[in-house]
Amino acid sequence: MPLPTGDIAWPPHDLAPALDAMHTWDTWWSGDPDRLESLYGGSTGGGPDPKRLQYAGGVVGRLARWWWGTPTGLGERRTKLHVPIAGDLCGGSADLLFSEPPKFTVDDQVTQDRLDKLTDDGMLATLQTAAEVGAALGGVYLRPVYDTELSDRPWLDAVHADRAVPEFRWGRLAAVTFWRVVREQDGQVWRHLERHEPGVILHGLYQGTKDQLGRPVPLEDHPATAVFAAAVGEDGAIPTGYDGLDVSYIPNQSSRRWRCTPRLQDLGRSDLDGVEPLMDALDETYSSWMRDIRLGKGRIVVPSAYLQSQGPGRSASWNPDQEAFAGLDMLARPDASGQLTVAQFAIRVQEHKDTAEDLVNQILRSAGYSGQTFGLGGDVAVTATEVTARERRSMTTRGRKILRWRPALAHVIEALLAVDREVFGGGITPQRPTVEFEDSVQEDPLTLANTADVLTRAHAASIDTNVRMVHPEWDDTQVAAEVQRIQAEQGMAVPDPMQTGELP
Incomplete structure (x- = not known):
């Protein structure tokens, strides 16, 4: 079949399902939050109802109902966090x-x-x-x-x-x-x-x-x-x-x-096929964790009389980092202690951590991998x-x-x-x-050396076998040269009397 000669659709329409799926996998693999929001329709909207698409039917509504499809509210900054587990x-x-x-x-x-x-x-x-x-x-x-x-x-x-x-x-x-x-x-x-x-x-x-x-x-x-x-x-x-x-x-x-x-x-x-919802949930979990940290910052709610004037027409402000304040000329009130309200939200560290770890393990298991491969089992030294x-x-x-x-x-x-x-x-x-x-x-050199030593003392392996086991990357020439050096150092490199032609 030669190259096309007429004006046809490109890429061909019958490849559209595969190309759409590859586009989704490529977006997750890239790790770009902007591309994820664009893919699922979660960019900041300008209409009166920023969540209108989430109630729609068909493909548009299905994509918009993902967490990455949740639009950022008007006047708010994006606080979504992406975990690049696909990469x-x-x-x-x-x-x-x-x-x-x-x-x-x-x-x-x-x-x-x-x-x-x-x-x-x-x-x-x-x-x-x-x-x-x-x-x-x-x-x-x-x-x-x-x-x-x-x-x-x-x-x-x-x-x-x-x-x-x-x-x-x-x-x-x-x-x-x-x-x-x-x-x-x-x-x-x-x-x-x-x-x-x-x-x-x-x-x-x-x-x-x-x-x-x-x-x-x-x-x-x-x-x-x-x-x-x-x-x-x-x-x-x-x-x-x-x-x-x-x-x-x-x-x-x-x-x-x-x-x-x-x-x-x-x-x-793809290794990412079928785990996209789990990766979406993992991003939502980490973003919720970071939201708890932001909300967990201590806030002090003060009455307007406590604010420091910045001058005519410049409003007033409160300095939360100031440690000592001068006395205030004001009438004493029985509930004066309640005029300063401290807001301190709890940070649910363990709950978020357990949820994230379970999602990561499920993603790895669904993709066909063990958590140990990605360092989830710790760095304890073990044998191969x-x-x-x-x-x-x-x-x-x-x-x-x-x-x-x-x-x-x-x-x-x-x-x-x-x-x-x-x-x-x-x-x-x-x-x-x-x-x-x-x-x-690969086995570490100490483990290989101990194995070779045990086999030698048990008379269960030759020098050639031990050298090949300790150095599996060597070819026959390197192995033969090493065997000769070992024999020479141990005094075993002596001529065979049956090959000299002389009887003892």
Whole structure:
């Protein structure tokens, strides 16, 4: 299927439910209170009834009935407080997956050497960013890109799910069209469409409106796409050097809400899906807590005679920080002691704290994580085994995500090698690598040393086994060298008499 040739709606209407949900998740992930108020209609209104929308029906009324949909009263300042737990969730998901770089191995040594250079060029930062974006929006795309003026090698680039129009076949990505806005002026919107098909990439520039794609225009008409004009062939495509599709889609988790929608059922699910009401309630709880603190400030209600005049026409004031006051010339009254009224409201700290902690635990549990992962269990030093036990739910979620990330990474790395050979040469053989994820929880050196010591005294492990256990990140060459050094230090590096050819 080529690029669009007519004026069609953009983005396509059948993606509207997914894009609306992604917009909601992105708003919570951004942590911007202004965007939250705009999303739920809670901005300060100018009408006589600021809560009119909350009594409306349909989608507008449903959104306005959220706490973030409560409008700020006229003449009042906004006192809503936002807890950025959505950002913590998505960032924690990325840390669980890519706190350590994954290992990519292929059979050909020349290809392995080149692959080591490609994966060492900032790839870990790209994967961490992609994992966080995928956790927020429900999925993310990875593609190889290159620029001969910037680098002598290609690299991976992450594309957000709300900037792609995918096409799935039997649950697998068959083609995808990425798009971006390169210019907006006088109501006109210029979009760059980049369509990926097996073996080729198609580029197109369109001049339309906010909701319509518009008509195609030459790539040379805008600097952002002029660079592709010279690269496309007669058929308007750029070959990738890879027979298959050079893009991988990594769904965050299995979709729930779109499982019966044909065009959307293969899209992933955000970690924030379903916990939006809980996050709304958490913000309301913390805002109520801060309101108690504001109201808990001691106030003194004084009669007007106690106010200090600021001069004719300048009203009067009361200085609450003044500690000593001069005597007042006034008639004594039997109830003079009641003329000063102290207002001191209670601050319900424990009630708010318990409510907030319960909401946070429920949010984490619904998203598939343990509270220990986010520091709710304290910072007491424990072994890696105990940490894994406490974070079992997080480790289970991490394992489910690795099942989706591993084949997608293997596919896109093979495409990266093919693009590298096509553009930069080098004589490599593109292969699909073996992907290994490192353990997110590492044993401390003292625990490993004690285990190795016990195994040695029990004659249950060799020196080679102990070295590999203490240093799991070492390769065979490093392990062999360390074994030889240990044997030399302990006087065990003696020749085998059966190998010398001489009998004792």
